[in-house]
Amino acid sequence: xxxxxxxxxxxxxxxxxxxxxxxxxxxxxxAAGFLIGxxxxxxxxxxxxxxxxDLDALCVALVxxxxxxxxxxxxxxxxxxxxxxxxxxxxxxWKGGLASHGGSLGVIIALWVYxxxxxxxxxxxxxxxxxxxxxxxxxLIRLGNFFNSEIVGTPSDAPWAIIFPRAxxxxxxxxxxxxxxxxxxxxxxxxxxxxxxxxxxxxxxxxGLLTGWFLICVFSTRIVVEFFKVRQAAFAExxxxxxxxxxxxxxxxxxxxxVWRARKNGSPQVTAx
Numbered sequence: 361x362x363x364x365x366x367x368x369x370x371x372x373x374x375x376x377x378x379x380x381x382x383x384x385x386x387x388x389x390x391a392a393g394f395l396i397g398x399x400x401x402x403x404x405x406x407x408x409x410x411x412x413x414d415l416d417a418l419c420v421a422l423v424x425x426x427x428x429x430x431x432x433x434x435x436x437x438x439x440x441x442x443x444x445x446x447x448x449x450x451x452x453x454w455k456g457g458l459a460s461h462g463g464s465l466g467v468i469i470a471l472w473v474y475x476x477x478x479x480x481x482x483x484x485x486x487x488x489x490x491x492x493x494x495x496x497x498x499x500l501i502r503l504g505n506f507f508n509s510e511i512v513g514t515p516s517d518a519p520w521a522i523i524f525p526r527a528x529x530x531x532x533x534x535x536x537x538x539x540x541x542x543x544x545x546x547x548x549x550x551x552x553x554x555x556x557x558x559x560x561x562x563x564x565x566x567x568g569l570l571t572g573w574f575l576i577c578v579f580s581t582r583i584v585v586e587f588f589k590v591r592q593a594a595f596a597e598x599x600x601x602x603x604x605x606x607x608x609x610x611x612x613x614x615x616x617x618x619v620w621r622a623r624k625n626g627s628p629q630v631t632a633x
Contacts, residue, residue, distance in 0.1 A: 367535075369523065385508070389507065393493075404489050404558075407563075414478065418490075422471075422490065425463075426466055427466075433466070436462075437603070437607065460582070491554060496551040498550075509525075510527065512540070516537045518537065536590075539590075553573060565627070567622060569619060572614075576615035586602045
């Protein structure tokens with residue numbers, strides 16, 4: 361058991377570099393999430409007779425919403441003092457710093473803008489469908505965090521604990537919970553649930569059902585895993601619960617409401633054509 365606890369993860373986050381360009385594992389995982397997600401959304405559009413030409417605009421909206429929302433979320437929710445004093449640093453996305461709560465809000469806003477121009481794709485219908493591949497994309501992003509040796513867990517003597525020599529923490533040679541993999545597993549299970557809920561119903565899936573369960577599962581996972589994770593917000597280090605847990609609660613409550621509402625309203629009327 362003790363030997364297992366000494367597993368060391370010291371992978372170079374760069375796959376290769378040419379001059380100033382470096383291809384990183386995180387970038388590959390991030391891109392893979394969108395590419396696979398695009399394929400899943402194409403399948404959904406085909407199944408429900410939606411125009412596939414809209415997928416390019418949808419993909420752009422999701423990428424822009426995710427990156428802008430996640431970046432602003434990190435800067436304003438986790439390090440507001442620094443970034444308000446150095447606002448130009450917000451633009452330097454390549455330096456790292458993305459927050460899932462901000463990314464979620466960015467996607468929610470981007471999908472609202474997209475759907476306003478397409479009344480045949482109602483907002484909740486659209487968010488429900490996007491929730492299916494988003495759960496998988498979130499899992500791949502956490503896998504990318506693992507490759508980067510970031511968002512590591514607290515010290516642990518568990519048999520599966522891992523040493524992250526490249527992690528930017530006090531005493532990186534301590535074995536720690538692989539918190540990134542915990543979240544990755546939780547999001548993979550969420551993706552499986554999304555498929556189980558969608559495939560039998562498809563177009564007759566009650567509006568908000570998928571989004572509701574997505575919010576419940578993803579942010580409940582976040583709340584649980586935060587107990588095993590190094591605190592990310594310095595101003596909340598002494599709090600009994602983390603800032604990430606506090607930010608997750610409204611999302612879970614919104615999910616509970618959406619599931620209740622979906623079950624109350626039942627399946628939507630679907631017209632042929």
